[in-house]
Structures are given as structure tokens and as C-alpha cells.
Amino acid sequence: MKVRKHFYFSGRVQGVGFRYQACRIARSLGLTGYVQNLWDQRVELEAQGEESVIWDMVSTLHRQPYIQIEDMEVADMELKTDRGFQMAN
Numbered sequence: 001m002k003v004r005k006h007f008y009f010s011g012r013v014q015g016v017g018f019r020y021q022a023c024r025i026a027r028s029l030g031l032t033g034y035v036q037n038l039w040d041q042r043v044e045l046e047a048q049g050e051e052s053v054i055w056d057m058v059s060t061l062h063r064q065p066y067i068q069i070e071d072m073e074v075a076d077m078e079l080k081t082d083r084g085f086q087m088a089n
Contacts, residue, residue, distance in 0.1 A: 004033070004048040004077040007058070011070030013043045019087045021064050025057050026085040036088035048082060 009018070014037050022035040022045055031049040038044055047054045062069055 001051075002049060002079060003051045003054070004046060004079050005051075005054050006075045006077050007045040007047070008038075008073040009043045009045065009061075009069050009071070010041065012066070012068035014041055016066040016068075017064070018043050018061070018067050021067065022057070022061060023085055023087045025060050029053050029057055031057060032082035032085055034082075034086040034088055046077065046080075047085075048079060 019035045019037065022043075026033065026035075026047060029049065031047045031053060033046040033048050035043060035045040047057060058072075061067060
């Protein structure tokens with residue numbers, strides 16, 4: 001069953017390849033959604049797919065060199081129609 005999750009990540013998440021890695025991992029797992037930097041130094045991410053696969057992506061992000069996730073907010077969302085996984089700004 002597909003779900004959609006909305007995340008805010010904070011910590012050392014900008015200028016360290018977070019968006020690139022999130023996009024690479026999400027695409028390899030067949031997830032859809034987007035990732036973007038925010039003005040307040042957080043990263044926003046929406047991912048849609050099997051819930052366990054979304055959490056696999058998050059776990060993989062936690063293990064990436066240079067990325068240090070200190071806080072993560074997550075919320076459930078309604079499903080959307082996406083064309084793949086996109087990296088914004």
C-alpha cells in the first residue's frame with residue numbers, strides 16, 4: 001500500500017550533498033516526490049511509495065558521509081500524482 005510522507009530535516013543537511021543523495025536513493029528505490037533546501041537551513045522532502053521503502057531511504061540518508069541529521073519532523077499526507085523524484089532549488 002502506497003503512502004506519502006512529508007519530512008523536515010535539520011542539522012548538517014545543506015551544502016553536504018543531501019539533496020543529491022536523497023534524489024539518488026529515492027529514484028533507486030522507485031519512490032516519487034521531491035527534495036528542496038529551505039531558507040532556514042532545513043531540507044524539506046516528500047516521498048511517496050511503500051512505507052517500509054520510505055523508511056529505508058531515511059535510514060540510508062542517516063548513514064551518508066558528511067550528512068548529519070539532528071532533527072526530523074514527519075507527517076502523513078494524501079497521495080499525489082508525481083513524475084518521478086525531483087530535486088528543487
